[in-house]
Amino acid sequence: xxxxxxxxxxxxxxxxxxxxxxxxxxxxxxxxxxxxxxxxxxxxxxxxxxxxxxxxxxxxxxxxxxxxxxxxxxxxxxxxxxxxxxxxxxxxxxxxxxxxxxxxxxxxxxxxxxxxxxxxxxxxxxxxxxxxxxxxxxxxxxxxxxxxxxxxxxxxxxxxxxxxxxxxxxxxxxxxxxxxxxxxxxxxxxxxxxxxxxxxxxxxxxxxxxxxxxxxxxxxxxxxxxxxxxxxxxxxxxxxxxxxxxxxxxxxxxxxxxxxxxxxxxxxxxxxxxxxxxxxxxxxxxxxxxxxxxxxxxxxxxxxxxxxxxxxxxxxxxxxxxxxxxxxxxxxxxxxxxxxxxxxxxxxxxxxxxxxxxxxxxxxxxxxxxxxxxxxxxxxxxxxxxxxxxxxxxxxxxxxxxxxxxxxxxxxxxxxxxxxxxxxxxxxxxxxxxxxxxxxxxxxxxxxxxxxxxxxxxxxxxxxxxxxxxxxxxxxxxxxxxxxxxxxxxxxxxxxxx
Numbered sequence: 190x191x192x193x194x195x196x197x198x199x200x201x202x203x204x205x206x207x208x209x210x211x212x213x214x215x216x217x218x219x220x221x222x223x224x225x226x227x228x229x230x231x232x233x234x235x236x237x238x239x240x241x242x243x244x245x246x247x248x249x250x251x252x253x254x255x256x257x258x259x260x261x262x263x264x265x266x267x268x269x270x271x272x273x274x275x276x277x278x279x280x281x282x283x284x285x286x287x288x289x290x291x292x293x294x295x296x297x298x299x300x301x302x303x304x305x306x307x308x309x310x311x312x313x314x315x316x317x318x319x320x321x322x323x324x325x326x327x328x329x330x331x332x333x334x335x336x337x338x339x340x341x342x343x344x345x346x347x348x349x350x351x352x353x354x355x356x357x358x359x360x361x362x363x364x365x366x367x368x369x370x371x372x373x374x375x376x377x378x379x380x381x382x383x384x385x386x387x388x389x390x391x392x393x394x395x396x397x398x399x400x401x402x403x404x405x406x407x408x409x410x411x412x413x414x415x416x417x418x419x420x421x422x423x424x425x426x427x428x429x430x431x432x433x434x435x436x437x438x439x440x441x442x443x444x445x446x447x448x449x450x451x452x453x454x455x456x457x458x459x460x461x462x463x464x465x466x467x468x469x470x471x472x473x474x475x476x477x478x479x480x481x482x483x484x485x486x487x488x489x490x491x492x493x494x495x496x497x498x499x500x501x502x503x504x505x506x507x508x509x510x511x512x513x514x515x516x517x518x519x520x521x522x523x524x525x526x527x528x529x530x531x532x533x534x535x536x537x538x539x540x541x542x543x544x545x546x547x548x549x550x551x552x553x554x555x556x557x558x559x560x561x562x563x564x565x566x567x568x569x570x571x572x573x574x575x576x577x578x579x580x581x582x583x584x585x586x587x588x589x590x591x592x593x594x595x596x597x598x599x600x601x602x603x604x605x606x607x608x609x610x611x612x613x614x615x616x617x618x619x620x621x622x623x624x625x626x627x628x629x630x631x632x633x634x635x636x637x638x639x640x641x642x643x644x645x646x647x648x649x650x651x652x653x654x655x656x657x658x659x660x661x662x663x664x665x666x667x668x669x670x671x672x673x674x675x676x677x678x679x680x681x682x683x684x685x686x687x
Contacts, residue, residue, distance in 0.1 A: 222260075268295070270293055312371045384416070461524070498519070600627070602633075620668075
């Protein structure tokens with residue numbers, strides 16, 4: 190047999206159970222407290238590892254004695270998330286338990302102070318950002334204006350919030366940015382116009398100038414009124430918008446008197462006539478609106494032949510005018526005479542209309558109006574021709590008159606032929622006008638008659654008492670009156686012609 194081998198022995202160990210219930214709690218900006226449940230009975234230590242990602246880069250940060258269930262991780266960086274795991278270690282066999290579940294915690298950021306600056310600014314057309322400083326200094330800050338990142342340009346009040354943007358520090362503050370309107374001075378230009386003219390444009394000067402691209406709206410106005418005087422020029426609706434504060438310096442619009450010249454028209458009359466109306470012309474300037482002259486011109490008194498100045502008299506305008514008057518000349522002249530000779534031998538037949546009475550003037554260039562007349566009357570006779578309405582402007586008429594004759598009106602009456610049977614009463618003897626006619630409302634008087642006799646035969650119908658007044662020349666033509674035999678007798682009469 191061979192020699193016996195060496196005698197050896199071995200100890201077996203149970204598997205180390207992993208810790209459970211790992212928790213991580215940030216208790217300050219630089220400390221996280223860890224805690225877990227110790228599940229092992231024969232561990233030699235607990236080893237704690239840390240990672241910044243939880244997926245790798247694990248480093249051991251603590252080697253703790255057996256039975257440990259908590260540890261504080263200090264000197265951490267504020268505002269950082271840390272991941273942790275723990276496992277048990279047994280020195281006897283160098284064994285490790287499995288890792289606990291991963292726990293994480295984030296250290297809160299350090300508080301920092303933020304101070305806003307430039308919260309009061311004046312509009313100038315550019316953006317108006319505010320600035321901020323921090324303690325500790327140099328930290329990044331995000332600033333918003335009414336929730337927007339873009340700084341405002343227009344005048345107004347804006348809610349400003351400044352917040353630190355840093356991994357390790359936190360802090361914010363708020364304030365109100367006041368962008369004040371830009372103060373400007375608007376000075377109205379003094380203006381003037383003549384009464385009755387249109388208003389000039391109301392202009393102004395601005396200092397300092399508006400920001401490029403900005404402009405005014407609205408316009409100046411003035412106190413109402415059109416009479417001569419001064420009227421304040423007002424700001425009215427003139428505005429540069431909410432980005433400006435206007436200090437307005439007013440001025441006046443002066444309305445001055447309106448010059449006007451009136452020239453009297455030269456006038457004349459013939460001695461003895463009434464004065465014509467004294468008139469005038471506006472020879473320079475004009476009336477405004479519905480203004481009218483009042484009053485009237487006058488002339489120097491006198492009725493003798495000669496010249497008299499025409500004066501302004503009471504002619505006037507209201508106080509808004511500067512009236513200049515140029516006098517005229519009034520001349521009284523003698524009246525020339527023209528002779529009118531009535532034509533001889535003018536006449537008419539009784540009952541006719543008068544003709545236009547003819548005449549001859551000594552000066553054929555004189556123009557006449559109206560007509561001659563005559564003494565009234567329509568009976569046959571002679572009537573003097575008179576001046577009537579005949580006139581010649583600027584002349585006195587010397588009338589050489591004549592008579593107008595009315596001659597008798599010729600008229601012819603013819604008896605109507607009549608007949609009866611022997612023994613009967615005579616019928617009414619009638620007639621008719623066969624030439625001429627009655628005038629006016631003249632009527633015949635009297636009646637016809639016939640030759641006497643009652644035997645069968647022919648008898649002349651005569652004028653009898655039939656007559657007209659002395660204004661007629663009456664011509665009578667007789668008729669025949671025939672007495673016929675009674676029935677049963679035939680008598681033949683020779684034709685009698687008159």
